[in-house]
Amino acid sequence: MKKLTPIGLAVSLLFSGCATQNNEQALNAAYNSINAKQLSEHIKTIASNEFEGRAPSTRGEELTLAYLEKHFKSLGFIGGNNGSFYQDVPLVSIEASPDMTLNIAGKAYQYKKDMVMGTSRMSKLESIENSELVFVGYGINAPEYNWNDYKNIDVKGKTVVILVNDPGFATQDDTLFTGNAMTYYGRWTYKYEEASRQGAAGAIIVHETAPASYPWSVVENSWSGPQFGFQKENNNMDRVAVEGWVTLDVANELFAKAGLDFAKEKEKAAKGAYSVGMGDLTASVTVKSEIKKSISRNFIATLPGSSTPNEHIIYSAHWDHLGKDSSKKGDNIYNGAHDNATGTAGMIEIAEAFSMLPTKPARSITFLAVTAEEQGLLGAKYYAANPIIAANKSVANINMDSLNLLGRVTDISVVGAGKSEMDEYLARAAKSQNRTLSGDPRPAAGGYYRSDHFAFAQMGIPAMYSGGGTQAIDEETARYRKRMGLILRGCYHQPCDQFRNGWDLSGAIQDLQLFYQVGLDIADSKDWPKWYEKSEFQRKK
The missing domain is CATH 3.40.630.10 (Zn peptidases)
Structure with missing residues (x-):
């Protein structure tokens, strides 16, 4: 190796220092x-x-x-x-026609005002007719949390009514799911997926602003109009026929008609896996879609x-x-x-x-x-x-x-x-x-x-x-x-x-x-x- 003279070493260090300074300037310029x-x-x-x-x-x-x-x-x-x-x-x-009503117990609930319904099936016409309503709490089946709201009930062919979010939010108990922090089990997408796996005909989520983290206007605007999904060979026929949301006011009314108190049922649902029939209440709705x-x-x-x-x-x-x-x-x-x-x-x-x-x-x-x-x-x-x-x-x-x-x-x-x-x-x-x-x-x-x-x-x-x-x-x-x-x-x-x-x-x-x-x-x-x-x-x- 050739040895540098003192002058050569000084020049080398000078160029090295300049290179370092130039590099720092370039890094700062990129950052800024x-x-x-x-x-x-x-x-x-x-x-x-x-x-x-x-x-x-x-x-x-x-x-x-x-x-x-x-x-x-x-x-x-x-x-x-x-x-x-x-x-x-x-x-x-899949764009559902707004020309629909959800009929329960002799009352017709209106699109966007009271409910938003649709389907994930690639089908021009889907409906539920006099489908028995069942409340399944948070609609969760999570073995790792020892929680299954579907354990003691058969929902095949029925329409499940589901709470948004998960039990940890309701109780603020850090030992329940992840406490205040929502898990994937609290997401609306999961609720529909699990209801479909359980063989339900329909799935209805009760909207509440705090646990959903957004107001009804978001449901009204986000889940109306064209809804996109993947093209699948089975045309998504493994999904429930009809899925959607109802307002809290509608939920309170329906539970009262079933002889239940929504607030009390919600409390029970947060204490452990829970489901209960909603008397003789049935739901009917026809969803016409453009595909x-x-x-x-x-x-x-x-x-x-x-x-x-x-x-x-x-x-x-x-x-x-x-x-x-x-x-x-x-x-x-x-x-x-x-x-x-x-x-x-x-x-x-x-x-x-x-x-x-x-x-x-x-x-x-x-x-x-x-x-x-x-x-x-x-x-x-x-x-x-x-x-x-x-x-x-x-x-x-x-x-x-x-x-x-x-x-x-x-x-x-x-x-x-x-x-x-x-x-x-x-x-x-x-x-x-x-x-x-x-x-x-x-x-x-x-x-x-x-x-x-x-x-x-x-x-x-x-x-x-x-x-x-x-x-x-x-x-x-x-x-x-x-x-x-x-x-x-x-x-x-x-x-x-x-x-x-x-x-x-x-x-x-x-x-x-x-x-x-x-x-x-x-x-x-x-x-x-x-x-x-x-x-x-x-x-x-």
């Missing part, structure tokens, strides 16, 4: 390239009326995907599906890694929303600005930061924008069943759904906190912003089971879903949070979820920079984040 002005423009475009609410298999989908492809191509990303930016997702749209098959698409883009390109960090967000409601007067476009134009726009910002790095990360960075999240996480479920990147090559998932529009905070909320080592990576990144991790702000809402990361978790891939926080950085922000928080909650799944020039995007930028840093840290390491032992998810062998 995530900015509110660009994010705002992306959100404004994606949530514009021109994009028509971004329903799957519509003109809105075509515009959204073209917008994503344009930007990711310009940033040097390649199509993540063997060169293609798309993964076809075969869907079927349309279509192909929607997931979007996937990859920045290949510099040394281990076959290992991927996957960022996810759903690009879809509810589209248009042609039966609605006035503003009938569900723009979905917060949910989830923000997350979709955030993907572009993070991708740009990665594209600016002087040296590409060791591992590949992949962005997956999925379809039909609003219809039951369908795009993510399809990807999980047909993964483009194998689970054992997917190192971690970082999901973005409805970014923080409430300003800067000193903490960062973690939905499903304590499930995996992803919390630790996030905590280290947050420290650089002088922020600390806080728990799940709304555990009763079951957020960890309600967005696209859930599909990755079921594959065994550690998935992080976080953002926002509860501690405003100053009094002015606290006042803004109180005012804007009410607007955002009131506009969830409503036409008023529109882009607003007055949004404070500084909190969203904080979070996006954290998500970028977490992904970069894992991508440039040899670490494989793990699930904690107590988590219900583990990597598949």
Whole structure:
């Protein structure tokens, strides 16, 4: 080895120092390239009326995907599906006619006002006729919790009436299920799935705002109009014929007609597996549906890694929303600005930061924008069943759904906190912003089971879903949070979820920079984040 002279050594150290300084400057430039002005423009475009609410298999989908492809191509990303930016997702749209009534005990309950009914079957005509009503508590069959509401009753051919959420929320008992935090057993999707497995003819969920975590207007808007599902060879005939919701007022009335007190029956249902007949009450309803098959698409883009390109960090967000409601007067476009134009726009910002790095990360960075999240996480479920990147090559998932529009905070909320080592990576990144991790702000809402990361978790891939926080950085922000928080909650799944020039995007930028840093840290390491032992998810062998 050639020895350096003192002058040569000094020059070498000088160049080394310059290289280090230049690298730090480049890293800082990439981090700070995530900015509110660009994010705002992306959100404004994606949530514009021109994009028509971004329903799957519509003109809105075509515009959204073209917008994503344009930007990711310009940033040097390649199509993540063997060169293609798309993964076809075969869907079927089932749109129930609003011309229906639910008839029980001589009374006709009205569509949207009192109930919302539909079917998951690919059938133009489904009905229940004088179907015996049975209350099955929370409608849960969970051996691991020693709980089976169907244990002592045969519901074949009957219509089950079910409570939303799970018993832990009702009792706030940490030893019951997971206490205040909703499990998957509390989700409406599970309720219908289990009722179908039990052979029921119909399934009706009783809506209550607190345990559902949203008002009746969300049911009215989200489960009317076209409802998407997968195209299946059996035409979904293994599902109950009719499924839907009734308001709390209707439930109180029905239980009274059955000689029961709804509140007391609800208390019994929370104490242990429970079911009871509802006297001679029967339900009848006919659902006429328009069936349309279509192909929607997931979007996937990859920045290949510099040394281990076959290992991927996957960022996810759903690009879809509810589209248009042609039966609605006035503003009938569900723009979905917060949910989830923000997350979709955030993907572009993070991708740009990665594209600016002087040296590409060791591992590949992949962005997956999925379809039909609003219809039951369908795009993510399809990807999980047909993964483009194998689970054992997917190192971690970082999901973005409805970014923080409430300003800067000193903490960062973690939905499903304590499930995996992803919390630790996030905590280290947050420290650089002088922020600390806080728990799940709304555990009763079951957020960890309600967005696209859930599909990755079921594959065994550690998935992080976080953002926002509860501690405003100053009094002015606290006042803004109180005012804007009410607007955002009131506009969830409503036409008023529109882009607003007055949004404070500084909190969203904080979070996006954290998500970028977490992904970069894992991508440039040899670490494989793990699930904690107590988590219900583990990597598949």
